[in-house]
Amino acid sequence: MLNKLKSEWLTAPGTNVLAGIVVALALIPEAISFSIIAGVDPMVGLYSSFIIAVVISFVGGRPAMISAATGSVALVIVPLVKDHGVQYLLAATILMGIIQIIFGILKIGRLMKFIPNSVMIGFVNALAIMIFMTQIKHIFGISIPTYLFVISTLLIIYLLPRVFNKVPAPLVAIILLTITYLITGAKVETVGDLGAINRSLPQFFIPDVPFNLQTLQIIFPYSLSMAIVGLVESLLTARIVDQATDTYSSKNQESRGQGIANVVTGFFGAMGGCAMIGQSVINVRSGATTRLSTFTAGIFLIILIIIFGDWVVQIPMPILAAIMVMVSIGTFDWRSFKFIKKAPRTDAFVMILTVAIVLISNNLALGVIVGVVVSALCFATKISNVVVTYEEEDDTIHYYITGQIFFVSIDSLMNQLDLELRHKTIYLNFKDAHLWDDSAVNAIDTLIDNYHKKNNTIYVQYLNKDSRKIVNELSKVNQQHLL
Numbered sequence: 001m002l003n004k005l006k007s008e009w010l011t012a013p014g015t016n017v018l019a020g021i022v023v024a025l026a027l028i029p030e031a032i033s034f035s036i037i038a039g040v041d042p043m044v045g046l047y048s049s050f051i052i053a054v055v056i057s058f059v060g061g062r063p064a065m066i067s068a069a070t071g072s073v074a075l076v077i078v079p080l081v082k083d084h085g086v087q088y089l090l091a092a093t094i095l096m097g098i099i100q101i102i103f104g105i106l107k108i109g110r111l112m113k114f115i116p117n118s119v120m121i122g123f124v125n126a127l128a129i130m131i132f133m134t135q136i137k138h139i140f141g142i143s144i145p146t147y148l149f150v151i152s153t154l155l156i157i158y159l160l161p162r163v164f165n166k167v168p169a170p171l172v173a174i175i176l177l178t179i180t181y182l183i184t185g186a187k188v189e190t191v192g193d194l195g196a197i198n199r200s201l202p203q204f205f206i207p208d209v210p211f212n213l214q215t216l217q218i219i220f221p222y223s224l225s226m227a228i229v230g231l232v233e234s235l236l237t238a239r240i241v242d243q244a245t246d247t248y249s250s251k252n253q254e255s256r257g258q259g260i261a262n263v264v265t266g267f268f269g270a271m272g273g274c275a276m277i278g279q280s281v282i283n284v285r286s287g288a289t290t291r292l293s294t295f296t297a298g299i300f301l302i303i304l305i306i307i308f309g310d311w312v313v314q315i316p317m318p319i320l321a322a323i324m325v326m327v328s329i330g331t332f333d334w335r336s337f338k339f340i341k342k343a344p345r346t347d348a349f350v351m352i353l354t355v356a357i358v359l360i361s362n363n364l365a366l367g368v369i370v371g372v373v374v375s376a377l378c379f380a381t382k383i384s385n386v387v388v389t390y391e392e393e394d395d396t397i398h399y400y401i402t403g404q405i406f407f408v409s410i411d412s413l414m415n416q417l418d419l420e421l422r423h424k425t426i427y428l429n430f431k432d433a434h435l436w437d438d439s440a441v442n443a444i445d446t447l448i449d450n451y452h453k454k455n456n457t458i459y460v461q462y463l464n465k466d467s468r469k470i471v472n473e474l475s476k477v478n479q480q481h482l483l
Helices: 002-009 013-038 042-059 071-084 086-105 108-114 117-138 144-162 169-184 213-245 251-267 277-285 291-306 317-331 336-342 345-361 364-383 410-415 438-453 465-474
Strands: 067-069 273-275 387-393 396-405 425-435 457-461
Touching: 002 291, 013 042, 013 067, 013 071, 013 169, 013 277, 013 291, 013 317, 042 067, 042 251, 042 273, 042 291, 071 086, 071 213, 071 273, 086 108, 086 213, 086 251, 108 213, 108 251, 117 213, 117 277, 117 317, 117 336, 117 345, 117 364, 144 169, 144 317, 169 317, 213 251, 213 273, 213 277, 213 364, 251 273, 277 291, 277 317, 336 345, 345 364, 396 410, 410 438, 425 438, 425 465, 438 457, 438 465
Parallel strands: 396 425, 425 457
Antiparallel strands: 067 273, 387 396
């Protein structure tokens, strides 16, 4: 236990603290932007990012992963805030957290194994594109100095680590170029242009809403959507960070942790959130490996707000936008172009479809769900092809059946059998086949019954152990037909 605590908190503390500081700076414009999207005060998003990051550092399942206010959750709550106000948002956030805790207890994280690799690639690429698209408004069509700041930031980020890597390059870029801005007074957007920062701590209070069934009817659909969207993005981000760091994290613990963080957030006047792949990538690329980086990001964020709020608002947006561009470039799976050429056409189609759905709907969860469903349909179609060959000797016919027999493949099986045979001895050989469900058993029953009515003698041969078991449990035919 003690060794685990040391590894999750005290490994390379200096590197993790510096990484957390970089993330905290990157969180500020994001949190403000998401607040604006949701139609709430900028401080709601900032408080959310602070609280979630701190809480999740203790109760989350994935060390070094960053959770805060996110655009995906913000998009869900827009109608709720517009129609019912912030207090209902806070109540919905608490209920969102409770639902996520329940999902964690039910071990919903196990469902992650059902997400195909093609969907994962599509999710990552769509997210990278979305990250880049959100930064366009902070880069283009503003001023020449904006372009110069963006280029300078990218040069520092990509070139500095070649000669100096003791301090994260994004942090160096933020400090040097902010000083440059303050000296030159260049015409660029700053963090302060996105919204005002109030230098105060969040306060505990209970949402001012009626505690009745009507309120529950209003907030439950939003809470459920927020919970699902937040968990999908969080668990996928955890999986991506797992792969990037060659480590494993508990997805069920992450589900419970996200829920606890959102419950706490709702009681402190903030909006719901989840894991952020962009900031998580920044954190990991800055050398972070422990929970200390996540904790530092949250603590330093509130320090920036309370103590250095007047300075933070002067950070040029082109610097932070360039950092996010770096994140989008690093997030995009550039091998996917080879994947499209070499992978099966169905896998390539699923990947492209996932990207398209996410970009069209601006909903990561919807893209993943559609991708999984289509992938499952493609797989079911692929394995539904049943091959039937036969040998005929006098009045005896041997049918050799190869393939997976389930509800999708029943028609394929039936179409290859001669159902008009009369006065024959028929053997159905299932040595190279497997029966999966009730539909398969029902098909066997139908065949036996049909052939029996036409004065045939029919036998079912060589069922494997599992297939025989399901036939014994569900079949209505006499066991004498089974060999």
